Amino acid sequence: MAKQFKKIGILTSGGDAPGMNAAVRAVTRYALNKGLEVYGIYEGYKGLIEGKGSIKKFAPHDVANILNIGGTVLYSARCVEFKQEEYIQKAVDTCHEFGIDGIVTIGGDGTFRGASDLCKHGIPCIGIPGTIDNDITCTDNSIGYDTAMNTVIEAVDRLRDTCESHARCNVVEVMGRNAGYIALETSIALGATAVVVLEDANYNEANVIEKIKVAREAGKRNFIVIVAEGVDNYAEGLAKRIQSETGVETKFARLAHIVRGGSPTLRDRVLAAKMGVAAVDFLLEGKENVFVCERDGEMVATDIQEAIVIDKLYKSTFTPGMSAPEALKNYSPERQAEMKEFCDMRTKEVQKLLKISESISNYK
Numbered sequence: 417m418a419k420q421f422k423k424i425g426i427l428t429s430g431g432d433a434p435g436m437n438a439a440v441r442a443v444t445r446y447a448l449n450k451g452l453e454v455y456g457i458y459e460g461y462k463g464l465i466e467g468k469g470s471i472k473k474f475a476p477h478d479v480a481n482i483l484n485i486g487g488t489v490l491y492s493a494r495c496v497e498f499k500q501e502e503y504i505q506k507a508v509d510t511c512h513e514f515g516i517d518g519i520v521t522i523g524g525d526g527t528f529r530g531a532s533d534l535c536k537h538g539i540p541c542i543g544i545p546g547t548i549d550n551d552i553t554c555t556d557n558s559i560g561y562d563t564a565m566n567t568v569i570e571a572v573d574r575l576r577d578t579c580e581s582h583a584r585c586n587v588v589e590v591m592g593r594n595a596g597y598i599a600l601e602t603s604i605a606l607g608a609t610a611v612v613v614l615e616d617a618n619y620n621e622a623n624v625i626e627k628i629k630v631a632r633e634a635g636k637r638n639f640i641v642i643v644a645e646g647v648d649n650y651a652e653g654l655a656k657r658i659q660s661e662t663g664v665e666t667k668f669a670r671l672a673h674i675v676r677g678g679s680p681t682l683r684d685r686v687l688a689a690k691m692g693v694a695a696v697d698f699l700l701e702g703k704e705n706v707f708v709c710e711r712d713g714e715m716v717a718t719d720i721q722e723a724i725v726i727d728k729l730y731k732s733t734f735t736p737g738m739s740a741p742e743a744l745k746n747y748s749p750e751r752q753a754e755m756k757e758f759c760d761m762r763t764k765e766v767q768k769l770l771k772i773s774e775s776i777s778n779y780k
Contacts, residue, residue, distance in 0.1 A: 421699060423453040425471070425516045428488040429460035429495070429530065430523040432676060433546045433560025435684035436488040441479040442692025443520050443544075448476060450696060455516055459493040460523070461530050465503050467510040483685055486563075486678045492523075498530050508537045518704070520695045522546040522559070525727060528707055532720045535705040542695040543707030543720060544688075548676055551595035553730045553762055554723040555709040559691065561598070562683040564591065564675045568602045571671055572640060576606075579638035585609075585628065585666040587641045587655040591675040594731070598675070599644035600769050604776070611773050612643040612650065615766045621654065628662050631779035639664065690715055722747075722755075730759040 426443050428436050444454045454474040457463045463470030472478070482489050497503040511519070511534075518540040521531040524547035531541035545552045548564035568590050575586045592598040596613025603611035609631065610624040628639055641658070643651035652668045659666035680688070691708045694715035698706060706717040725743045728734050734743060744752050 421452055421517045423455060423515050423517055424696070424699065425455045425457045425464070425511070425514075425519040426474075426490070426522070427457035427460050427464065427519065428490045428492050428522045428546065429527040430492060431547060431549075432487045432492050433548050433558070434486045434563035434676075434678055434680035435559035435688040436490075436522055436546045437479075437482040437485050438680060438685045438688035439522050439544050439546060439559055439692045440488070440490060441482055442689040443696055444474050444479045445476060446693045447696045448474075450700065452696075455514060456490055457519070459491045460527075461495040461498040461507060462493040463491075464507040464510050464519075465495070465497065467506075467513060471510070471514060484679045486680065488522075495530075498533070504533050504537060507534065508539055511539050518542070518699045520544060520692075520699070524549070524558075525552060525724065528720045529724065531707075532705055532724075535720075540699060540704030542698050542703065542717075544691045544695050545707060545709070546688075548591060548598065549593045549595050550597045551593060551727075551731075552707075552723070553727045553759070554718045555707075556712070557687060557710050559684055559688050560676075560680070562687075563678060563680045564598055565602050565605070566681055567675050567678050568598060568642075568671060569605055571674065572602070572606050572608075572642075575669060576638050576640060579640070582665065583637040585639035585641065585655075585658055585662075585664045587643060587651050587658065587666060587668050589643045589645055589651040589668075589670045589672075591672065592644050592646060594646040596644040596646060596766075599642045600766065600773065603642040604769065604773050606640055606642065607777070608640045608642045608773070609777055609779075610641045611770075612641070612647050612654070613770075614644065614646045615763075616770055621657070624654075625658060625661050627777070627779065628658060628664060632662065632664060634779055636779060639666075726755050726758060729755060730762055 456472045458470045522544045528543045545558035547558045548560040550558045550561035655666045655668035694708045709718040
């Protein structure tokens, strides 16, 4: 029998992302319409540990006029203590004190690990992926990704204006943590001369420099090279080498946290609304320890632990203490094959984008 819910909490954790507020609003309004009480938990798991003073009962007006605001009105805080049993238990005690029956958590993979720990202690949780990096393998899109890309496009379009005026090159480093999705898609949208991402095993710096030389000889005045921040400590040095080897004046720009802020796009606001409604429905259906995943436009519930394993499988980030065979041993051979097939599909998608980027940036 599904658990009966009367009160739910909502929190945002980890890096902020445009559209988180739209998700907070959707969860709150929809849950209230379903007859539930909603409690906003400020500063993520830190607020849940601290309890009183960090938790507020929400009415509809508490989430009014926040759709267009970037960041998160519930604030966020990194909480390394939440990995310890003592602090997880404090969070559970807070839930019991306020009568919170379940929690909707909005954030990235670290947020979902925290949600999974709460589930193990009897507090049902549903996760909503909110991260500009779009690096949660099991969902097609995460909240904030579209806005981040549009922010990059706006910023680099402005850089291109001055590049054209002065016949320069700009090497632009964009956020994305260890994933190159922001860099890859924006490079296509911007008509960048080249893109540098960890996912490109065939990247060759000499080819990039040669491409710039050929284009300059053909009369091209401006050049944009997009570099994902996951290619650590690379972009600034690349700018110096391009200038040295091509004679093209080259500037380096790190957009950094500019990419994370700003008013969310329509796409992120709608995605947040869909995911927020789905999260409440999943809770009421008795689901827990899952996160809302967009697959081909549909909202589906994906087991958090399985999602974490798929993520590690795709990114090859298993630790020495937990190898791929050990992580997969709890799944049937058929399910393991499905998980690997899913990772292969993601790899093929990235390779297609890399091919498109390369094929339309040549200047021969």
